[in-house]
Amino acid sequence: MAEYKRPSSLADAPSGYCPGCLHSLATKLVAEALDELGQAENSLNVISVGCSALNILYWGNDFLSVAHGRAPAAATGIKRTNPERLVFAYQGDGDLCAIGLAEIMSAANRGENFTVIFANNQTYGMTGGQMAPTTLIGQKTTTTVYGRDPQTTGYPMKMCELISTLEAPAFVARYALNSPKGVNDARKGIKKAFQLQMAGKGFTFVELLTNCPTNWHMSPLQTLEYMNTNTIPYFKPGVYKDTEVDA
Amino acid sequence: MVVINDYLCKNCGYCVKFCPKNVLEIGTQRNKRGHFYPVAKEPDACISCAVCAAMCPEGAIELPPKGDVDNG
Numbered sequence: 001m002a003e004y005k006r007p008s009s010l011a012d013a014p015s016g017y018c019p020g021c022l023h024s025l026a027t028k029l030v031a032e033a034l035d036e037l038g039q040a041e042n043s044l045n046v047i048s049v050g051c052s053a054l055n056i057l058y059w060g061n062d063f064l065s066v067a068h069g070r071a072p073a074a075a076t077g078i079k080r081t082n083p084e085r086l087v088f089a090y091q092g093d094g095d096l097c098a099i100g101l102a103e104i105m106s107a108a109n110r111g112e113n114f115t116v117i118f119a120n121n122q123t124y125g126m127t128g129g130q131m132a133p134t135t136l137i138g139q140k141t142t143t144t145v146y147g148r149d150p151q152t153t154g155y156p157m158k159m160c161e162l163i164s165t166l167e168a169p170a171f172v173a174r175y176a177l178n179s180p181k182g183v184n185d186a187r188k189g190i191k192k193a194f195q196l197q198m199a200g201k202g203f204t205f206v207e208l209l210t211n212c213p214t215n216w217h218m219s220p221l222q223t224l225e226y227m228n229t230n231t232i233p234y235f236k237p238g239v240y241k242d243t244e245v246d247a
Numbered sequence: 248m249v250v251i252n253d254y255l256c257k258n259c260g261y262c263v264k265f266c267p268k269n270v271l272e273i274g275t276q277r278n279k280r281g282h283f284y285p286v287a288k289e290p291d292a293c294i295s296c297a298v299c300a301a302m303c304p305e306g307a308i309e310l311p312p313k314g315d316v317d318n319g
Contacts, residue, residue, distance in 0.1 A: 002297035006252075006306040013255075014280070015305055020259030025304040180265055180298050220259040 007031035009040045009060050016054035020220020022177040022210035023092075026119050027055055029183065029208075030090065033191040034061070039198070043086045046075045048095040051125040055090060069100025072107035072116060079114045086194060088115040093134040094124045097157050101133075104159075111168030111202040115193045118159060121210040122231065129215030133157040136230055141215070156234060160207050164240035170196050172241040174207040176232050178224040182209075185237070201243065209235055248293050248310070249300065255307035256284035262299035262308060268292045271299060 006012075009031035015024040034040045045063040047055050048071040056065060066074040071089035079087040096104050096118050104116065123141055124130040130143045134156050138147040148156075164172040171193050175186035186208055193204035209231055211223035218226060239245075249270070256278055262285050263271045270293045274286035284307075287293065300308040 002295055002310060003312050004297040004300035004308070004310040006309055010306055014257070017304070019257035019282070020261070020304065022304060025302070028304065028306050180302060183301050220261065221264055224261075224264075 007035045009034050009043075011058040011060045013058050016057040017051065018212075018214045020211070020213045020223065021051070021125075022208070023051055023054070023119050023121070023125075025177050025183065026117065026186075026208045026210060027059070027090070029177075029187050029190055030088070030117055032187060033194055034086070036191060037086075037194055037198075039086045039194065042084070043088065044078060044082070046071045046078065046087065046089040048089065048091040048100070050092040050095045050127075051121075052090050052092040052095065052119055053126075069095050069098070070103055071095070071100065072103040072112070072114075075114045075116075076107055076110075076112045079112060083113070086115075086197060088117055088194070088197075090117045091119070092125070093118070093120045093122065093132045094127075097133045097159050105163070105166075108163045108169050108203050108205065109166050111170070113197055113200055113202055115190075115197050115204045115206065117190065118205065118207040119210050120159070120207055120235065121212040122156070123212050123215045125212045125215055129212070134159075134235075136234055139230070158235065160205070160235075160240045163205050169203040169205060169241055170201040170243045171204040171206075171239075173205070173239040174209065174235060174237050176209040176227060176235075176237045178209070178211070178227040178232075182237065189239075196244075207235075209237070248290055248295065249287060250309045250311060251285060251287075252307045252309070253278045253284040254280070255305045256282055257305060258282040258284060259304060261302040261304070265298050265302045267296060267298065268294055
């Protein structure tokens with residue numbers, strides 16, 4: 001017999017996300033992990049620009065909203081000056097791997113002791129569904145109306161694979177939120193990333209595969225199937241780097 | 248037994264899809280924000296697995312500790 005209580009880190013109000021958006025599930029998982037670790041009041045959420053910024057509407061703990069793509073840079077300063085706090089950046093794919101690519105790679109390469117939660121929905125949700133660096137080949141967006149063509153726009157960027165090649169990161173993992181198993185694994189992964197940060201092990205990175213019913217032009221349930229058949233075969237879930245296990 | 252905070256619901260249908268015992272269905276009433284929300288059509292079939300609560304993006308479903316629910 002399981003029990004479940006809404007995380008105390010979330011305000012008692014609806015999120016700003018569209019119906020069925022897994023961004024709000026990702027936020028809820030982060031809140032659950034903080035509650036389980038008793039770190040809710042000690043945490044500091046560095047909020048980026050994009051749909052991920054809708055966190056502001058119902059995040060109950062401390063947060064800082066920073067310039068587009070610069071969440072890892074801001075988090076670096078916060079964590080270095082407040083080493084006792086649990087600092088995490090919550091970024092979407094447009095923020096993290098387009099405008100903020102330099103910041104995330106540099107922070108990861110320095111092994112900064114904070115966590116990045118990366119919500120990857122393969123589109124620019126807030127601005128109207130344009131192509132993101134992570135948009136799948138053939139996926140239609142408002143700027144790739146015939147589907148993404150790698151000849152002109154390159155290939156979807158695999159951030160976990162990229163970051164795991166660096167020496168410094170302590171934990172790099174990807175989870176898909178379209179099934180109960182994926183959600184359960186993601187909850188454990190986020191918790192582990194926070195625990196590693198609290199132990200001072202260095203940079204931790206958790207990618208969460210999410211959806212965008214509004215800009216994919218599908219019902220929420222259809223997006224879950226689309227993720228099974230298209231997203232997950234390309235962005236394979238798994239733990240890409242874990243220095244505790246690899247040692 | 249599940250407790251649904253209908254005010255938070257946005258009618259995505261994830262709880263209905265993933266319930267292993269088909270306890271839930273989308274009801275015919277709308278909440279204050281205009282969304283139809285789930286109701287327990289077969290509450291006795293609930294095994295309190297909490298899958299519906301885990302999959303709810305809005306945190307609108309809770310499973311209180313046994314004994315805390317007033318079924319009257």
